[in-house]
Amino acid sequence: MNEAMTNQQMIDEVVHxxxxxxxxxxxxxxxxxxxxxxxxxxxxxRHLDTAFELTDVQFFVDYAHWLNGILQKHGMTVDHLCVNFxxxxxxxxxxxxxxxxxxxxxxxxQAVLELRA
Amino acid sequence: MKEDIQKFTHYLLEGDEVSCESFIxxxxxxxxxxxxxxxxxxxxQHIGELWENNxxxxxxxxxxxxxxxxxxxxxxxxxxxxxxxKSNGLKAMFFCLENEQxxxxxxxxxxxxxxxxxxxxxxxxxxxxEYAESQAKEWKPQLIGISVAILYHLPKLxxxxxxxxxxxxxxxxxxGGRLSGLYxxxxxxxxxxxxxKSIQDVQRWIMEHRTEGNKYGENxxxxxxLFSNQ
Numbered sequence: 429m430n431e432a433m434t435n436q437q438m439i440d441e442v443v444h445x446x447x448x449x450x451x452x453x454x455x456x457x458x459x460x461x462x463x464x465x466x467x468x469x470x471x472x473x474r475h476l477d478t479a480f481e482l483t484d485v486q487f488f489v490d491y492a493h494w495l496n497g498i499l500q501k502h503g504m505t506v507d508h509l510c511v512n513f514x515x516x517x518x519x520x521x522x523x524x525x526x527x528x529x530x531x532x533x534x535x536x537x538q539a540v541l542e543l544r545a
Numbered sequence: 546m547k548e549d550i551q552k553f554t555h556y557l558l559e560g561d562e563v564s565c566e567s568f569i570x571x572x573x574x575x576x577x578x579x580x581x582x583x584x585x586x587x588x589x590q591h592i593g594e595l596w597e598n599n600x601x602x603x604x605x606x607x608x609x610x611x612x613x614x615x616x617x618x619x620x621x622x623x624x625x626x627x628x629x630x631k632s633n634g635l636k637a638m639f640f641c642l643e644n645e646q647x648x649x650x651x652x653x654x655x656x657x658x659x660x661x662x663x664x665x666x667x668x669x670x671x672x673x674x675e676y677a678e679s680q681a682k683e684w685k686p687q688l689i690g691i692s693v694a695i696l697y698h699l700p701k702l703x704x705x706x707x708x709x710x711x712x713x714x715x716x717x718x719x720x721g722g723r724l725s726g727l728y729x730x731x732x733x734x735x736x737x738x739x740x741x742k743s744i745q746d747v748q749r750w751i752m753e754h755r756t757e758g759n760k761y762g763e764n765x766x767x768x769x770x771l772f773s774n775q
Binding site for chain 2: 497
């Protein structure tokens with residue numbers, strides 16, 4: 429299985445779990461919302477991967493703050509983003525190696541801590 | 546300044562090239578290239594904030610970028626290209642990392658170098674390393690400027706800098722763009738890379754190394770012959 433396929437499947441699983449938790453999102457934002465949610469998660473993974481490659485958690489935390497500001501302007505809450513990140517933590521277990529998983533956990537924990545503060 | 550930015554931003558968002566040009570032509574400092582470029586940069590940063598605040602759409606932002614690009618080209622032609630004096634004999638090329646689309650900064654920086662007598666080649670957005678490398682080997686610029694705005698393009702930067710600084714004429718490597726203002730990019734660069742955070746930094750660097758002759762060359766093995774012909 430190639431890397432792109434793995435990423436797509438991971439993202440599909442994350443988006444599925446988000447909509448399971450918040451079924452009202454489908455009514456509120458429709459198909460366009462679903463597409464945007466998927467796009468957002470592509471960006472989350474890109475930023476997590478980049479922060480991992482550059483070994484700097486702060487890159488992801490800064491991204492989380494920036495994105496949270498934008499999502500709130502579009503009617504999302506800080507909870508939506510934090511739950512999205514926490515779902516990533518659950519889902520990636522089956523897909524990525526231990527080193528990356530440890531880093532993702534650290535980056536997401538820090539981002540969620542600051543976003544919920 | 547704030548009112549001016551708002552007015553000009555409105556013209557950009559309307560795609561109103563005529564009003565944008567009239568506005569620039571009526572600026573008291575219109576001959577001051579650095580001030581005008583700073584003004585355009587501030588206006589585009591404001592457009593970015595409007596998008597972040599959900600006050601404009603991606604389409605609005607793209608129209609504003611295209612309009613700003615036109616204004617920049619016109620201004621450069623009238624105030625730099627047409628009035629160009631004697632070349633200083635130095636060459637510089639500018640581009641964005643692969644997949645990086647935010648090219649207006651490279652266009653501005655390239656224009657500033659041209660204003661100060663450099664011969665420039667602007668490759669704009671998304672230049673894969675292999676093409677940057679072959680162009681640099683063939684054209685032999687003394688300086689190569691790279692722009693990076695999006696975080697997930699940053700891991701590629703070191704590879705570009707390593708490869709391009711190894712080419713035979715050993716050009717000075719310069720990095721700028723949105724990320725250079727947000728993070729210390731030194732750890733993702735080579736030791737000799739010049740990192741510039743603003744238009745004013747670019748101007749300062751050119752001025753310092755113009756007036757101080759080959760001082761830079763004495764301190765940097767990668768540019769030993771750069772200013773020796775001045």
